[in-house]
Amino acid sequence: MKRHFKFRGKAVIASLLAGVVLLLDAMAACPSLHEWFHADAADAGHQCAVTMFAHGQVDTASTAVPISIPLTFVAAVPLAVVSGFSPAIGGLPAGRAPPVLPAVS
Numbered sequence: 001m002k003r004h005f006k007f008r009g010k011a012v013i014a015s016l017l018a019g020v021v022l023l024l025d026a027m028a029a030c031p032s033l034h035e036w037f038h039a040d041a042a043d044a045g046h047q048c049a050v051t052m053f054a055h056g057q058v059d060t061a062s063t064a065v066p067i068s069i070p071l072t073f074v075a076a077v078p079l080a081v082v083s084g085f086s087p088a089i090g091g092l093p094a095g096r097a098p099p100v101l102p103a104v105s
Contacts, residue, residue, distance in 0.1 A: 028054035 027034040027050040034050050035041040041050075052058055 024050055024053045 027037065031041065037050075038046065038048060040046050041048075
């Protein structure tokens, strides 16, 4: 039960953070929306997260993500033919023998 709440909490926090980034992006693209939040958004010296996001002044952590590509090796093994001695006479009814010549089709 505790594990379920932990998973749900992470999902809620991730959704909220993604929503904040989308809101910042929307306010950077639409100045009237930015002015709705800040009355002094049109001033030249205005500094907030939206203006920093709009001018590319946001630092992000760069991480190297290793990509593992699963390789599938297919090995072709030649079919080994093994022959063994199996007396066919033992499986025939009494008085019958194997055919002398193969059947011609």
